[in-house]
Amino acid sequence: MQRLQIGDFELTAVTDGIYHLDGGAFFGVVPKSLWQKKVTPDERNLVALGLNSVVVRTGDHTVLIETGIGNKLAERLIKIFGQPAKLLDNLSAAGFAPEDIDIVINTHLHFDHCGWNTMRQGDKVIPTFPRAKYYAPEGEWEYGRHPSERDAISYISDNYDPLVATGQMQLLRGDQEIVPGISVKVFPGHTRNMQAVIVQSGGQTACYISDLIPTSWHLDLTWVMSYDLFPLETMENRKRYYAQALPEKWLTMFTHDPNIPWGYVEKDDRGKMVAKQTT
Numbered sequence: 001m002q003r004l005q006i007g008d009f010e011l012t013a014v015t016d017g018i019y020h021l022d023g024g025a026f027f028g029v030v031p032k033s034l035w036q037k038k039v040t041p042d043e044r045n046l047v048a049l050g051l052n053s054v055v056v057r058t059g060d061h062t063v064l065i066e067t068g069i070g071n072k073l074a075e076r077l078i079k080i081f082g083q084p085a086k087l088l089d090n091l092s093a094a095g096f097a098p099e100d101i102d103i104v105i106n107t108h109l110h111f112d113h114c115g116w117n118t119m120r121q122g123d124k125v126i127p128t129f130p131r132a133k134y135y136a137p138e139g140e141w142e143y144g145r146h147p148s149e150r151d152a153i154s155y156i157s158d159n160y161d162p163l164v165a166t167g168q169m170q171l172l173r174g175d176q177e178i179v180p181g182i183s184v185k186v187f188p189g190h191t192r193n194m195q196a197v198i199v200q201s202g203g204q205t206a207c208y209i210s211d212l213i214p215t216s217w218h219l220d221l222t223w224v225m226s227y228d229l230f231p232l233e234t235m236e237n238r239k240r241y242y243a244q245a246l247p248e249k250w251l252t253m254f255t256h257d258p259n260i261p262w263g264y265v266e267k268d269d270r271g272k273m274v275a276k277q278t279t
């Protein structure tokens with residue numbers, strides 16, 4: 001668990017554990033000879049990745065950004081990805097009970113980002129965070145009802161439809177403020193409607209950039225995941241992000257980095273993007 005302060009807000013990084021993706025899929029067109037200098041795959045070519053969520057305590061609200069894989073995966077998916085299901089334990093270790101969370105924000109609705117939105121109780125699916133208002137992009141929810149054959153595997157209706165049906169999840173149409181100091185901004189590329197979460201307090205900014213830049217290994221513009229539906233837009237939107245985040249010294253939060261949940265992105269002496277770790 002890592003914790004830091006952004007102005008008056010306290011940020012705590014908590015993980016749902018480690019899961020595994022194929023290294024080739026995770027690094028797109030980047031040759032293995034290059035990416036394996038950063039991470040060593042196992043004998044099945046899988047790389048171990050994080051499922052990082054962040055809790056923001058503003059004083060008025062306790063906001064959970066992203067909810068990992070959860071514990072409802074079907075057996076066939078557990079065989080492929082694993083199901084660590086550590087988020088609730090790690091929240092508890094960090095001092096948060098599910099009832100403490102009053103806002104949950106999903107950047108998009110792939111199963112590895114919204115899995116703990118709900119959990120199973122008998123044959124019912126119930127909200128994991130009973131007091132929380134949930135937020136997700138409307139376009140993402142609509143797409144998830146009719147995904148392409150290519151990414152249908154990523155959308156699991158139990159993670160969000162029960163919340164939409166009761167009105168506990170509000171669907172967002174584009175950029176907007178959720179509570180004072182916390183807003184969402186759409187960055188297309190990974191999906192059409194994926195949104196980042198921007199946290200601002202006391203003149204400082206942190207951004208949960210989600211799958212636009214999933215790890216600190218993906219800072220280079222061309223290191224784009226095969227999963228991205230619009231890879232050229234990923235590159236354009238990374239440029240848009242860097243144009244603001246670098247000069248304004250934003251803290252970038254990495255959704256799937258297994259080693260660091262966040263860092264300050266800078267250009268090093270050779271012009272390469274690097275994430276400077278916080279201490």
Ligand SMILES: [Zn+2]
Nearest residue numbers: 108110190211
């Ligand atoms: Zn995704």
